[in-house]
Amino acid sequence: MSSPADLQPEDAKAPLIAARDLHTWFELRQWGFLRVGAVRAVDGVDFALAGGEAVAFVGESGCGKSSLARTLLGLHRPTRGEVRFAGRSLGELQGRALKAYRAEVGYVQQDPYGALPPFLDVRRILAEPLIVHGVRDRAERERRIRAALEEVRLSPAEAFLGQFPHMLSGGQQQRVVIARALILAPRLLIADEPVSMLDASVRVEILELLRHIQRERGLTLAFITHDLSTVRHYAERIFVMYAGRVVESAPVDDLLDHPQHPYTQALIAAIADPDAANATRLREVPAGEPPSLLHPPAACRFHPRCPHFMAGLCDVEDPPDFTPRRDHRSACWLHR
Amino acid sequence: MTGARRRERWREGWRELRRYPSALLGLAIIAALVALALATPIAIPYGEALAKWRGSEAWQRNPVNAAPVWLDRLTGGDAPRTLVIESETATVEERAFAGGRRLRIPLAFDFEAGGFPSELNLFLRAPGHAQPPFARLTWLTPDGRELALGGYRIGPRERISLSQDRALERRLGGLVPHIGLLAEPGGAAAPDAEPRVLPGRYTLRLDVLVFDEAAAFDAELVLYGRVHGIAGTDHQRRDLSLALMWGTPVALAFGLLAAVGTTVTTLVIAAVGVWYRGWVDATIQRLTEINMILPILPILVMVGTLYSTSIWLMLGVVVVLGIFSAGIKMYRAMLLPIREAPYIEAAQAYGASNSRIVLRYLIPRILPVLIPTFVTLIPTFVFLEASLAVLGLGDPLLPTWGKVLNDAQSQSALYNGYYYWVVSPAVLLMLTGLGFAMLGFALDRVFNPRLRSL
Numbered sequence: 001m002s003s004p005a006d007l008q009p010e011d012a013k014a015p016l017i018a019a020r021d022l023h024t025w026f027e028l029r030q031w032g033f034l035r036v037g038a039v040r041a042v043d044g045v046d047f048a049l050a051g052g053e054a055v056a057f058v059g060e061s062g063c064g065k066s067s068l069a070r071t072l073l074g075l076h077r078p079t080r081g082e083v084r085f086a087g088r089s090l091g092e093l094q095g096r097a098l099k100a101y102r103a104e105v106g107y108v109q110q111d112p113y114g115a116l117p118p119f120l121d122v123r124r125i126l127a128e129p130l131i132v133h134g135v136r137d138r139a140e141r142e143r144r145i146r147a148a149l150e151e152v153r154l155s156p157a158e159a160f161l162g163q164f165p166h167m168l169s170g171g172q173q174q175r176v177v178i179a180r181a182l183i184l185a186p187r188l189l190i191a192d193e194p195v196s197m198l199d200a201s202v203r204v205e206i207l208e209l210l211r212h213i214q215r216e217r218g219l220t221l222a223f224i225t226h227d228l229s230t231v232r233h234y235a236e237r238i239f240v241m242y243a244g245r246v247v248e249s250a251p252v253d254d255l256l257d258h259p260q261h262p263y264t265q266a267l268i269a270a271i272a273d274p275d276a277a278n279a280t281r282l283r284e285v286p287a288g289e290p291p292s293l294l295h296p297p298a299a300c301r302f303h304p305r306c307p308h309f310m311a312g313l314c315d316v317e318d319p320p321d322f323t324p325r326r327d328h329r330s331a332c333w334l335h336r
Numbered sequence: 337m338t339g340a341r342r343r344e345r346w347r348e349g350w351r352e353l354r355r356y357p358s359a360l361l362g363l364a365i366i367a368a369l370v371a372l373a374l375a376t377p378i379a380i381p382y383g384e385a386l387a388k389w390r391g392s393e394a395w396q397r398n399p400v401n402a403a404p405v406w407l408d409r410l411t412g413g414d415a416p417r418t419l420v421i422e423s424e425t426a427t428v429e430e431r432a433f434a435g436g437r438r439l440r441i442p443l444a445f446d447f448e449a450g451g452f453p454s455e456l457n458l459f460l461r462a463p464g465h466a467q468p469p470f471a472r473l474t475w476l477t478p479d480g481r482e483l484a485l486g487g488y489r490i491g492p493r494e495r496i497s498l499s500q501d502r503a504l505e506r507r508l509g510g511l512v513p514h515i516g517l518l519a520e521p522g523g524a525a526a527p528d529a530e531p532r533v534l535p536g537r538y539t540l541r542l543d544v545l546v547f548d549e550a551a552a553f554d555a556e557l558v559l560y561g562r563v564h565g566i567a568g569t570d571h572q573r574r575d576l577s578l579a580l581m582w583g584t585p586v587a588l589a590f591g592l593l594a595a596v597g598t599t600v601t602t603l604v605i606a607a608v609g610v611w612y613r614g615w616v617d618a619t620i621q622r623l624t625e626i627n628m629i630l631p632i633l634p635i636l637v638m639v640g641t642l643y644s645t646s647i648w649l650m651l652g653v654v655v656v657l658g659i660f661s662a663g664i665k666m667y668r669a670m671l672l673p674i675r676e677a678p679y680i681e682a683a684q685a686y687g688a689s690n691s692r693i694v695l696r697y698l699i700p701r702i703l704p705v706l707i708p709t710f711v712t713l714i715p716t717f718v719f720l721e722a723s724l725a726v727l728g729l730g731d732p733l734l735p736t737w738g739k740v741l742n743d744a745q746s747q748s749a750l751y752n753g754y755y756y757w758v759v760s761p762a763v764l765l766m767l768t769g770l771g772f773a774m775l776g777f778a779l780d781r782v783f784n785p786r787l788r789s790l
Contacts, residue, residue, distance in 0.1 A: 073685050102687035114678040119700050128696075129686040177682070184686065 014087065015048035016220050017072065017188055021081035022046070024064075024071045028294075039293045041067030043244030044081070051187065054214050054221040056231045056252070058267070059241035060290045065224045068241070069192045072222065073107055074098065085188075103133050106181030108191040108210075112173035112198070116165040122149070122176055123161040129184050148179040152209060171202035175209070182213065188220045189213075196227070207234050229271045232256055240264045243291045243301035250328035260330035263302045300333070308334055352782045359778030365771030373585035385582050389735040391572055396495075398573040399454045399560035401747075403756050408563045414450030415562040421445045421540075423555040436547040443557045444539040447518055452533060455560040456514040458496040458540070464551040465492070471555075472543040475517055478536025483507075483517070490544075490553075514559070568756045570740070571747045579735035580760055586647065586736045587718045587768060594651055594717035598658030599710050605659065606667035607698045610675050611690060620664065627660035633723070640729035647731035650724060654717065670702045677701075704783040712776035715769040722765055737761035 024042035027035055041064040049055055057065050070076045072083055074090055083090040085101060093101050109115040116125055126145040135141050149157035152175040165173055174194060181189060191210060195203040211234050214221040223235055231238055231252060238255045240248040240263065248261040259265045291297055297304050303314035313333050322335035353359045380388075388394055399418055408415045421443040429440040462469050473485035473496075485504060488496060498504065499514045508516025511531055518538070519531035540557050567577035609620035632654070639653050674680070675698065683697055724730060725738020726745065740761040744750075749757040 070681075075681065075684055099687045102685060105685070107682060107685035109678045109682060111678050115682050117679045117683075117697060117701070128683070128688070132686060132688050132692065180682070180686070 015084075016051040016053075016086060017222075018048035018084045019045050019068075019072070019081065020084070022068070022071060022078050022083060023080035024067050024076050025079040037294055038079075040064075040244050040296060041293055042071055042078075043293075043296065045241075045244070045246050047239060047246060047249065049188075049220050049222065051220055052214075052218040053237065054211065054223065054235045055237040055239060056223045056225055056235035057239045057241055057246075058225055058228055058231060061226055062290050062293065063241045064244035064293065065226075065241055066192055067244075069107075069190050069222070069224055072190060073105055074101060099133070103129075103184040104187050106184070106186040106189040108174075108177055108181050108189065108194045110193040110197055112170055112177050113165060115177045116173060118165055120164070121161070122163050122165075122168075125165075125176060126180055126183055129180060133184060144183055148183045149176075151182065151213065152176070152179045154179070169202075170198050171206060174198060174202075174206050178206075178210065178213070182217075185217075186219070188222065190222045190224070192224045193226065194223070195230070196225070203230070210234065228256070228267055240267070243296050244293060245301060245331070247302065247332070248328075248330045250325070250330075254325060254328055258325060258328070260324045260328060260335065261302075261332045262306050262308050262334070264330075266305075300331075308332075349782065353778060356778035356781065358774040362771045362774030362776075362778065365767055366775060369584055369588060369768060369771065372581065373588050376581040376585055380578065380581065385578060385735065386733050388578060389574065389582075390733070391574070395569075395573040395575070396459075397558050397560075398569050398575060399562065399564055400569065400573055401571055401752070401754050401757075402454065402560075402562055402564035402569045403754070404566055404568045404760075405563040406566060407568075407756055413563075416447075416449030416451055416453050416559065417561040417563055419445055419447070419453070419557075419559040419561070421557040421559075423542075423553075436545060437549075439542070439544040439546060439553065441542040441544065441555055442539045443542065443555065444537060445557075445559070446535075446537050447533065447559070448535045449533065449561075451562055452515045452518055452531070453559040454514065454562050455558075456498040456517065457558045457560070458498060459556040459558065460488075460490050460494040460496065460553075461492065461555075462490045462494070462546075462551065462553045463492045465546070465548045465553075467547040469544050469546045469548075469553055471545075474541040474543070476539040476541060477517075477521075478534060478538060479521065481521065485540075567760055568754075570743055570757060576740060576757070576760065579740045580737065580764060582735045583737035583740070583761065583764065586731075586734055587721060587765075588714075590647060590651055590721045591714040591716075591718035591768070594654045594658070594720075595710055595713040597651075597655035598661060598663070599706065599713065601655070601659045602661055602663040603667055603699055603702075603706065604694070606664045607671055607694045609664070610668055610671040611694050611698060617668075620660070621668075624660045624662070624664045627657065628662050630657065632657050633720075636720075636724055637727060637729060640724065640727075645724075645729045645732055647721065647734055647736075650721070650729070650731075654720065667702065667706075670705065671698055674698055674701045707783060708776045708780035710776075711772050711779055715772045718768050719765065722761075737764055 022042055022045040023040070025038040025040050028037045028039065030036050043064070045068060057068065059065050067076065071078055074083075074093070078091070085104065088097075090101065120128070123142075123145060126148055127141050130141045130144060135144070145161070146157040149155065149160055154160045154172060154175050160168070160172070160176070165176070168176065178194075189210070194210065195206050198206060207230060210221065210223070213219065221235075223231075225231060235252055238248075238250060238252050239246045240255070240261065242263050248255065248259070248264045250260075255264065256268065259268050291301055291304070297315070299316050300306070300314045300319050303309050306314065309315075310333060319331045319333045321329045321331050323329055324335040397418060397420055403415075405417065423441045423443065426441050426443055431438045458473070460471065469490045470487060471490055472487040475483040475485055477483075485498065485501070488494070498517075499512060501513055504513045505511065505516065511519060515531055518533055520534040542555055544553060546553055565575055565577055567575065567580050569575055605620055609617040635657065636650060636653055639649065643649065680693060680697055683693055688697070721736065722738035722741065725736055726741050728742060730736055730739040730742060738761070741758065744754065744757040744761075747754075747757075749755070
């Protein structure tokens, strides 16, 4: 497995998936045609992920993580900028090529029960992507379905093939969702809060499973979460998102141990700590509310909540990406 | 394996359904109707049924407006059934003379019924005679009286309506012949007294002069009953059981096809609108709103009046008008939250096509809720077809329940006391409604467990 030091996608290796100046805005219209504004869910995101890399996108709810995931999946058209997958721009893909792209990207959703059609059994749920992608041979399908179930540790596969989603536990449902995401042998897996709706007891199992599969298959894993505490063991790099932008990105240990952006610092400080002594200690929590994506603050989106706010700078000019540490980017004027 | 699991699900559904006696009763009614609908075209082929119903000689031995036999027997009556006495079974005396023959044909019968016949006709056939034969009729009663009923020159096909013979009526003391000929004598002495049947053996003797060596001659005396068959007859002597039987497949086919046609199209269109949103959805919604204020019955009446009342055309119009029916609004409301379900998004992510999402992921989700609605929808179309027929817009050829009702109405059946004429098609219509409704309501509880009371 590659160590964080090797991961320099900007360098030699061509990235598997890259976003450049990516914007996904949802226009609000009145009477069907009058533009009255736009929700800037993704508002200028740049990154590049190498093949076999596990990364995490972290941020509060409403920061545009899920919209970013959907844009990467090609479910939303970017308003500006582009997503490139294996050297090709997603916007250029049409028909067959787009369908082929969909087989290259697996998607694991937050709510495992909702993610499975309740009227189909597990066999049929897993067969659907194969049917859609033209696997006609029944025996071949059956073989791949069983293999996928075994891979997500739902074994013996027999016992699960005939089950309907409501007969399974939350953890089992999420395993079926993962199996479905893997059955087309994708190169990229996007997991949008895969454990946030599961019992605490099965979260670690699912995360371990994802990590294991990612390593086994050499998948690129984009892991979207609001929970910094789980990230350390399951990702190599972290992107911290705020109001539709990536404010800080770094290898996981470096970011957790030496957070540079004031927002990341606040997030880390807010991580719940099981130490009883902490209960009495007053925490430094980011004050205020996450910003409105309809009318985001000017310049640095975080400036209204920032303890280091510099009037006349942070609210006037967008901070560029600085590199305060090696491989560590942070969009904050403090580093200038 | 798939088959076994499917069977298991069916069995589970059946077990669930069995808990509702109303469902079983409804199923039994529907099964009986379906069996009748299947048996009818086998028993009476389509072409034959149409030809018969249009009116033909087949009915001329049926009484007019006769009640069903079982109805009379159930109420303790002893009304006569139709009696047909044919010359072929009679012992014919034949004597030849120069240039012809003299035949004596006694048409004898026993009359024991508790009431008088409704009509008396004599059918004579004398085909191929160069010179028409001549017949003299004599009526012999059990108590030995002889009544001369006059002589007739016989054409190739002759029908002598004894009941219409005014002169005979006067001779019988003002009693119509089909009563007077069979009544106890002395009725004329006490004109207020009800005439009573004189039971015993009657004979209508025909003395026929035939002026041909070979040509055939036969006679048929018909004493029309007051009851007929299991359904009675109408004003044109037609056996109502034909219309009631043929009405079943027509009604079920119309109801089923109309229900399937409107439900499927409405469902698919609603799902398409929900899936594509935007102008597609807006167009569908506006069309639905326009369609909702179009009055369906007057349009059908207009089409029927101006164009054709063919049942298949009506079916077509019903389905076409039903495509953008109010159901779209209901289905849309049910589908909108499903559209946002994560599994739909997942399907998009693995590349399912739009049509696959609409047909395989959106629609199946609401099908269980629709099955009961669908089942209860069938009789509404059966009723619609009957209503059209009652309004005089029934199919011009097919015998249907609605057309029986229409005939009954135009002949003032209720005013004249022919209740069976109105009640039997009405009961069949009600049974249809009842069967499907009971099954539908039970299915509703099976598929929508929230409706169950605690």
